[in-house]
C-alpha cells in the first residue's frame with residue numbers, strides 16, 4: 001500500500017499552550033487532525049467556566065477555518081456538582097495531575113482521599129477522568145508505582161471512565177486488562193524511542209519528556225498494543241511544545257513537540273510493520289467508541305513520499321528535526 005486515507009484522525013492528548021505559542025502550534029494540529037483533547041495545564045490552569053470559555057475562543061481564533069474540534073478538559077481540583085453541571089457539555093473530561101509531577105502541575109492532587117468527593121461526582125455525571133499516572137518516586141519506576149493508585153481508583157469508582165494517559169511501560173499495557181473501566185493513550189515518541197535515545201549517548205533535550213522513555217521491552221509492548229489497535233488504546237501525541245531556550249538549557253523542560261510530524265511518522269511506522277490497516281482504528285475509531293464522540297467529518301490522505309522534517313517551527317524544535325520521513329500528507 002502506498003496511500004492511505006484516514007477518516008477524522010484524532011489526537012487524544014495535546015498541549016496547545018496559550019498566546020503566541022498557541023497561535024504558532026494550533027494550526028499545525030488543525031491541519032492534520034479533526035479534533036484533539038486539549039490539556040488544561042496552562043500557567044494558570046483551566047479550572048473554571050470562565051477560563052474554559054476564554055480558552056475555547058482563543059483556540060478557535062487560532063485555527064481559523066480549519067475543521068478542528070477542541071475537546072476540552074478541566075484541571076482536576078475539588079469541584080461541586082453545580083460547577084461541573086455548567087461545563088459538562090463543553091468538556092470531554094477532567095485531567096488529574098499528582099501535585100508537582102510535570103509542567104505546571106503545582107496545583108495538582110495532594111491526596112486521593114481528599115479527592116474522593118469530586119471523583120464520585122465525576123462518576124455520577126459520567127465525566128471521564130484523564131490521569132497523568134506517575135508517583136513521586138524514582139524516575140524509571142514512577143509509572144509502575146502509580147499502578148496501585150489506578151487500581152484503587154478503578155475499584156472504588158467502577159463506573160468512572162479512567163484514561164491512563166501516555167503509558168510507557170509493559171506493566172501499564174498489561175494493567176489495562178485488570179479493570180473494565182481503564183483505557184489508555186499512547187504517544188508517537190514512546191513507540192519509537194527508549195531511554196538510550198534520551199540519555200544513552202549525547203543528552204537529547206528534544207527527546208526529554210514526562211513520563212521518560214523506558215526500556216526496549218516497554219517500547220515493544222506499547223508497539224504491539226498500537227499496531228494491533230488494542231481496543232482500549234487511543235493515539236494521544238502529548239505534543240508539548242516549549243520554546244527552544246527552555247529545552248536547550250541546563251534545567252531542560254519536559255515535553256516533546258510532535259504535532260506536525262505525528263501523522264506522517266505513524267503512517268511510516270505502521271507501514272514498516274505491515275499494520276497500516278489498523279491505523280484508522282488506533283487514530284480515531286477506538287477514541288470514538290471509548291469517549292462516545294462523533295468527530296467532525298474530515299479526511300486526510302497520506303502517501304509514500306519522502307520529506308525532511310524542518311530544523312524548527314518558529315522558536316520550537318520538532319520531534320526528529322532534520323531527519324527524513326518516508327510518508328507525507330497529500331495536500
Ligand code: NCD
Pocket residue numbers: 015041102103132208209210211238240241254255256
Ligand atoms: C507536558 C507539558 O509540557 O505540558 N510535558 C511532558 O513532558 N509530557 C506535561 C505532561 O503531559 O506531563
Ligand code: ZN
Pocket residue numbers: 013015039238240
Ligand atoms: Zn501531556
